[in-house]
Amino acid sequence: MITVEKLKKNSAKTPADEAKKSDKYYYASQWSLMLRKFRKHKLAMVSTYILLFFYIIVIFGNFFAPQGTEQYDGKYVNCGPTPVHLFHEGKLVGPFVYGLKSERDPETFMNTFVEDTEQIYRLRFFTQGEAGGEYKILGLIPCNLHFFEAEEGGKVFLFGTDNMGRDLFSRVILGGQISLFIPVVGMLLTLVLGLFMGSLAGYFGGWIDTVIQRMVEVVRSFPQVPLWMALSAAIPKTMKPAQIFMLMTVILSLVSWPDLSRVVRSKFISVKKEDYIMAARISGAPAHKVVIRHMIPSFTSYIIVNMTMSIPSLIIGETTLSFLGLGLRSPATSWGVLLQETNALETIMFYGWKLIPMIFVFVTVLAFNFMGDGLRDAADPYK
C-alpha cells in the first residue's frame, strides 16, 4: 500500500510543484480522488463530452431544430440530405445551400431531388424563425429564436426528409428529448425502488430479505421484451404523448429495479462487517446514524456506476418499445419512432439517410457504456 505520507517525505527532494500536487492529494476526499482517476480514462472523458453535447443540444432542441414536430412540407417528400456549401464557383460565399429541383427517374419513376446550382440560399443564424415557429424554452419561456435557417425560398435538410416531408435533423433532435430523458427519469425511479428494496433486504435480513429476493427472482425470470410488450399493450392508445412518456418510464423502471436492489443488498451485507462500522457502533452511534453516515456513503459510488451502466439498456428499451409500435407514435417523436419508420426494405435501398437516427442510438449507448466503465474503474479502490 502506497501512502502519500511517505511520498511527502521525499518531496523535499523533488520539485516544488510535485510537493504541491501531493499536498492536494492529502486533502482530497474520496470523491475528488475518484474524479481525478476518472479524468485519466480518456475514452470515458470523450464519451462524457459527447453526452454533454447531446444533452445540451436536446435540452435546447427547439432552438437547434429548424422545424417543429408538427411541421411538414408536402413538396419535399423523401428528400436526401442537402449539403451545406461554402464556395460557389470558386468564390467564397459563406455557408449556403443550393435550391432543389425535383426530377423523375425515367426508369423507376421515382422522384428524386437534385441541387439547382443556379439558386443560392444563404444560411442565416439566430433568426426569429418563421419556418420553425414558436416554442417555449424549457417549456417555460415563449420564444421563436432559431439557430439557423435558409433564406426565404431555400430549404435546408441536413439529414434529409421523411415520407411526409418532415426534416429528419429536427426530428432527431426533438426525438432525442424523449429518448435521452426517458432513461434518466426511468433510472431515477429505478434508483428509488432499487435502493428502497435493497436496503430493506440488506439491513433487516431474515424473512424480509427472503420475500424481496424471491420477488427479484420472479421479475428477473420474465423475458424482458415480452414483458415490456405486455405492459405497453395496456397503455390506452388515446393517451397524450406526455402521459405515454410517463407510463413508459414507469414500465421500464419496474422491470429494471431488481438488479440495483441486488447490488444495494450485497453492499449492505458486506459493509455491515467492516471494522469502521463496528467502531462507530462501539462509540455509541445509533443505528440510523450508522446507516446514513457510514453505510450509504460507502457505496454511493457503486450505485452511480451501476446507474450509469443501466442507462444504455433503458435507451435500448425505449427504442425497442417504440420500434415495435408500442411506445410513442407519430407525430410525437423519439429515436425509436424514427427507426420504426425505416422499417421497410425500400428505406435501405433508396433512402439511406433515414437510418441516421440509428447512429445516434449507437453512439449514445456506447458513450454511456464507456462512461460507466470509466466510473467503475475510478470507483474501484483496489486498482
Added chain:
Amino acid sequence: MEKNVILEIKNLSKVYESKGASVKALTDVSLTVNQGETVGIVGESGCGKTTLGRCVVRGIDATSGQVLFHTEDDGVIDFLQTTKAQMKKYRKDIQMIFQDPYASLDPRMTVFDIISEPLRYNSNLSKREIEEAVGKIAEQVGLNKAYLRRYPHAFSGGQRQRIGIARSLILQPKIIVCDEAVSALDVSIQAQIINLLEDLQKEYNLTYLFISHALSVVRHISDRVLVMYLGKVVEFGETDALFANPMHPYTKALLSAAPQPDPDAVIDRVVLEGEVPNPAAPPSGCHFHPRCAYKTARCAKEAPPLVEHGDRMVACWNCGCCSEAD
C-alpha cells in the same frame, strides 16, 4: 497497592448458529480485570480471543454470561443487560482499537471527523470544545494537528493506528480492548505504538485487554496473560510466572513454538502434532487432548474445569504434568 476490580467476566459464552450447525466460539470464559492493568489474551486463530473482545465491547452480543463493569461510584452493572440510559452512560467507558488500520477508518471521513465522531454521540460539546479536545488527543498520540483535515488514505499504517487510538481515547474510557492492535504493523512501527500504548496507560490509568497472537509482544505489555484454546480458557496467570513455567501443555507448546530473534536460543521445542480442530466439531472432553502428549483416559471423557493451582488458574486434569518434566 490494593487492586480495584474494574471488570468481571463471568461464564461468557457465544454460540454462532448457522443453518443447523452451531459453533461454540466461547465457552464459559471467566476472568477478572483490575484497574490499570493489562491482561493479555493469547491463542491461535479460532480460539475465540477476538470474539471475547468483541463481546466485551458489545460489538457482538454474547449468548450467555455476564460482563460486570464496576463503575466509579462503586456500582456494578452488567454490560450485557443494560437499560438504554445505562448504556448511553457507560458505553463510552469500554472502547476498542482494531487490528487493521486500513479497514477500521471510514475512508470517506477526514481524520478530524473520525476522531471526533464518538463525541458527537456522547456529549453536547460546542464546536470549539470538540476542536480543542481533538487537538489535544491528536497531540498526545503523536499526530500532527495540521494533518487533521486530511483523509485516511494520506497516512501510513502506523499513523492510521494512531488515529484509531485517538478515536478510542477521546471519550476517556476506562477500559480499552486492543484487538491485535500492533499485529499489522512493521517492526519499527510496532515498537512506536507499543510504547505509545504504555505511555497512555500510565497517564490515564487505563486498563487494557490486549488481544494478540504475538507472544513476545503480549509478554512485554501484559501484567497477566490468559491463554485460550478452542473457545476455552486453558491457563490464566501472572505474565512472568506463566512464561517461565507454563502449567498447561498447550501453553507450553505455544511458548516453545514462538520463534526468537536469536540464532543461539536453545529452544526445547514441543512440536504439536496435527492442527487446531474444527470449532464446529470440537473433540470430546478436554479440547486439547488429541494433540496433547500428556493425555490420560480421563482427558477424552471429561472437560477439565479452570481451577486455581498456586499462583494461577489452569484447566488441566494433569496440571503441572508438563512443568515437572523440566
Added chain:
Amino acid sequence: MKKSKKQARIAQEALSIAPEHILEVRDLKVDIKVDDYTLNAVRGVSFSMKKGETLGLVGESGCGKSVTSKAVMGINPDNCSARGQILYRRKSGEIMDLVQLEQDGPTYRAIRGAEMAMIFQEPMTSFSPLYTIGNQLSEIILLHEPATTKEQARMRVLEMLEKVGIANPEKRIDQYPHEFSGGMLQRALIAMMLCCNPDFLIADEPTTALDVTIQAQILDLMKLLQKEFGMSILFITHDLGTVASMCDNVAVMYLGEIVEYGSVHQIFHNPQHPYTKGLLRSLPKMNQSREEKLYVIDGIVPLPVNMPPCCGFYDRCEKCVKGVCDCQAIREYTVEPGHFVRCVMMEQRG
C-alpha cells in the same frame, strides 16, 4: 526485460560465477511505474548464494525484498523494469542472466517450476479451487516431465504428500483445497513445488499467515526437506525470529538496498548498521525485562521516489552525518569476512 534474441545470446555468452554459487545478483535495480511517479523499489542490490544455503532477505514492508525475489523468479508485473544482472546456474551447469531473459519465454518457463520454485504467504491463492490437490500436483509433474504416465505421476504425488507430513495422503489427494486447513495447504504447496525437484526455492513469507504452532511445524519441515534435497532457499520475511531459526546468512534490506549482510550470528550478535541495530532492539524479546522500554526507530519508511544515490535511512538515523549520508552514495565496508555493512560509520572507524 525484453531484448532481441541476438542481443540476449551475446549477453549470455561471457557469463561466469564462482563455482560454489548457484545464484549471483549483481547491482540489481528495479523501477516500478505507478500512476504519476516511478518507485525505485530496488536500488542496486548484490548478493550471492551457495548451493544448499539459506539466505534470509529481511526488511519491513516496502524495502524491496519481495520485488527482488520476484525479479529472480521473473514474475514481476509489466510496470516493473529491471536492470543489472541475475546470474543463475541451471541444473545443466549453464549460467544464464535472468534479467536478459524474456519473462514469459520458453526458457524462463522451463526454469520456473522445474529448477526454481516459489512458495507464497497465502497458500490458498496458489491453488485453483476447482481441481483436487492431486490433480494440480500431478499436472505440474506432467507438464515438466511429459514422459511420465498419469499413474506414475499420481504415485509421485502420494509420495510427496507423505513426505511433507500430510496424514492419510490416499484420502487427501482427492480432496479440494477448501477442505485443507492453512497449514495443510502450505504443506501441499511445498509438496507441489517439490514435485519437480527444484534446486532453488524462493519462500516469500511462507509462515506469516499461519499460527505459531503450525509455523513451527512448517519451518521444521522446510529444514528437513532442504537437507534431503539439497536445495538453496531464498527466505523472505519481516520476522526476525523466523530468520534466526531458519537461515545461514541474512541480508537486511532498507529502502531498496541491502544495508547489512552477514551470517546469522554476525547479524544477530554483532549488528553494525544503525538500522539493523534498531530493528533488533525494537523487538520485544522473551528474555528481556518487561520494565524496559522498547527502543524506537523514529519516523516512517519513506517512498523511494526520485531517490538520490544516498543512504536511504539517513533521516531516521541517530548517527546521520549531515552532508555525507544524505547526498553521497555509501559504499560497502567489510566488518569481517562475510560481513558487509553499507554505512559511513564504518569509515570513521577505519
